[in-house]
Amino acid sequence: MTDDATTEDAPFPGGQSLPDDVEEVRTALIEWYGDDHRSFPWRETTDPYEILVSEIMSQQTQLSRVETAWDSFLERWPTTAALADADRSDVVSFWSDHSLGYNNRARYLHESARQIEDEYGGEFPTDPDELQELQGVGPYTGNAVASFAFNTGNAVVDTNVKRVLYRAFDVEDDDTQFEAAAAALMPSGESRVWNNAIMELGGVACEKTPSCDGAGCPWREWCHAYGTGDFTAPDVPTQPSFEGSRRQFRGRVIRVLGEHDELELDELGPRIRVDYVPEGEYGREWLCGLLDDLADDELVEIDEGGATPVVSLQS
Structure with a gap:
């Protein structure tokens, strides 16, 4: 991202522009997050292994369930070396016993630990693109680990972030435009706090049913949806029924x-x-x-x- 003056004048691909007072927008969100946010143990660490485990576990799994499983998993396999030495069957059984979703994720996590040990000498790469070389790590997860462990990530774009950008700044429902808008908003060199903050905004204030005033949304004065009362959001694919599947x-x-x-x-x-x-x-x-x-x-x-x-x- 270029300097702030250039960023303020840059439109999103669809023609929408950043607010003129983009620095105030950024400051409002970061201060809101700093004043009060949900406490999760993986937000209190910069260990890339611990963060990777939390990111893999959190995929379509309730965070309350993840928190208990995360602690138990790291107690049993506290390092990539410990996980790499484990029997894959034990890791998969743990995953299933804790109802953490697709068991392939356990296999991928186990394989990625072996890659870290065998190919990277036990040290995680810090670049989001290189992190995607790990088994089962896609663009979102690689970027999240880079952001939260090393502060070297790009702007995260998940379902919550898309909803926020769509409502707040009238960004068109298009992945390219969401990515451009997220990148333009994120202050340079602040991926750790920024990505945590904007994901938190989507998770507690700008949910499917928003609670703008109740959660004290810091973007109300700039928000297109808050001003118009139109809180529609991009379609979210529904998960197929699990029962009997x-x-x-x-x-x-x-x-x-x-x-x-x-x-x-x-x-x-x-x-x-x-x-x-x-x-x-x-x-x-x-x-x-x-x-x-x-x-x-x-x-x-x-x-x-x-x-x-x-x-x-x-x-």
Whole structure:
């Protein structure tokens, strides 16, 4: 980003412009965040490993659940070296036991720890683009780790930030424009505090149902939505129903195998669904399809050397 005078005059791609008093906009948000914000333990650390764990866990998972799991995970595997040395099956079982969402994330986190140890000598890269070389780390997560651990990130753009920019500054619902607007607003060299602050604004004041006055939103005097009363926001994709989903049964497989060293196919099936019948609609063919997917994701192993396939978590 260039100097502030240049930034103030720069329009967003769609023609919308930053407020003339952009420095006041920035100061208002940072002071609001500094005065009062939600306390999470990962906001009290600059350890990139601890922050990476929190970011992976927080993907589509309630933060109250993440907080408990985060503490337990780091107590068990306090460093990348400890995690890299762990059996993958133990990490996946932990993930499933704590209902942290897709078990692939546990595999990716385990693999990224091995990368840090083997390819980076135990030291995290500080550049957001280089962080994306880690398994399972995309643009958002790489940028978040760079911001919160090293203060070297770019402007974060997640669902909350998009909602804030759309409402406050009438930014068009377009990823390119959201990214340009977020970058233009963020003060240079302040990614740690800025990204925390604008995400907090979207999380407690500019939620789907906003609480502008109740949360003391610091941007009310500039906010297009507050001025017009139009609090529409970009569409947020709905998460498919979990109950009865393939994702739910994949999770059950991981949990059951975490309790047993190995199980034959017809021992595993009834533990996954009560209506399992070997030759039925939800029988061996259905279960084998589920297990093949998990094997492709390197989460389970299937030993077909005997009369009946035997399944275990991949170590």
